[in-house]
Amino acid sequence: MKKIITTLVVxxxxxxxxxxxxxxxxxxxxxxxxxHSPAVFAFLAMARDRSVEVRARDIEVPHLKDEALIRTGAxxxxxxxxxxxxxxGIEKTExxxxxxxxxxxxxxxxxxxxxxxxxxxxxxxxKATGMPAWGKSMGDQYIWGLVAFLEExxxxxxxxxxxxxxxxGGHQHGGGEGATHSHHETEMAESDDHHAKxxxxxxxxxxxxxxxxxx
Numbered sequence: 001m002k003k004i005i006t007t008l009v010v011x012x013x014x015x016x017x018x019x020x021x022x023x024x025x026x027x028x029x030x031x032x033x034x035x036h037s038p039a040v041f042a043f044l045a046m047a048r049d050r051s052v053e054v055r056a057r058d059i060e061v062p063h064l065k066d067e068a069l070i071r072t073g074a075x076x077x078x079x080x081x082x083x084x085x086x087x088x089g090i091e092k093t094e095x096x097x098x099x100x101x102x103x104x105x106x107x108x109x110x111x112x113x114x115x116x117x118x119x120x121x122x123x124x125x126x127k128a129t130g131m132p133a134w135g136k137s138m139g140d141q142y143i144w145g146l147v148a149f150l151e152e153x154x155x156x157x158x159x160x161x162x163x164x165x166x167x168x169g170g171h172q173h174g175g176g177e178g179a180t181h182s183h184h185e186t187e188m189a190e191s192d193d194h195h196a197k198x199x200x201x202x203x204x205x206x207x208x209x210x211x212x213x214x215x
Contacts, residue, residue, distance in 0.1 A: 032100040041101075048126060056120040064115060064148040069141075073149025074161075075168030076142060081106070084130065089158030099130045111150040118147045134173075142173035 022028060036044065064070075078087065083095045084103040096103055111118035122143050125133030134143065156164070 032098070035100065052117050052120055056114070056116040059116040059119055061115045061119075062144055064144070064151050066148065069145045069148045070152055071164060071168045072142060072172065073145035073147070074164040075170045076146055076173060077149050078165045079171035080134070081146070088156050088161040101129055103130065106150055107153055110152075110154045111147055115147045115151065118150060119143055122146055138173040
């Protein structure tokens with residue numbers, strides 16, 4: 001028995017050293033365009049799902065059929081979530097295609113039948129997935145609005161989605177937000193402005209020569 005224990009300890013030490021050595025020497029490819037092996041992916045998915053389930057088990061779910069709550073969630077979803085999780089009529093975006101693991105298409109699965117888990121995930125985020133911890137800037141009532149909206153999302157067509165978003169208060173979670181917009185659209189607009197050609201300014205010097213400067 002003692003020999004077996006010693007063998008297991010040695011094997012464990014050798015295995016740990018091999019893993020650490022592989023990590024140190026860069027054997028592990030952390031590129032998002034190089035997927036995990038099926039076994040590693042399955043293990044990470046299990047660890048993620050169980051972690052959320054355990055932490056969400058005692059969360060008390062409020063009434064999610066309140067129309068005002070759903071409308072609030074629609075405005076915030078349109079502003080904050082569409083770039084990754086899509087919307088009716090939007091099949092893919094640059095972010096939804098580039099992130100790994102791929103963000104779930106919430107137009108098809110909604111809150112996956114577990115609103116408490118959805119609330120926990122939105123509030124706390126998921127490490128190394130691109131899912132932010134929105135609870136750092138959003139009050140719980142607004143997060144529940146997103147959950148309530150997700151419960152309805154899979155049944156919506158594009159027109160119903162647009163109508164609900166238009167009737168919402170737009171992007172709002174207690175910080176003075178108001179305009180209905182998509183963060184993805186804002187980022188693209190800011191990027192276009194950043195790369196736009198600077199304004200030209202013309203100056204005439206005492207010698208009568210005119211010079212044009214950019215910016």
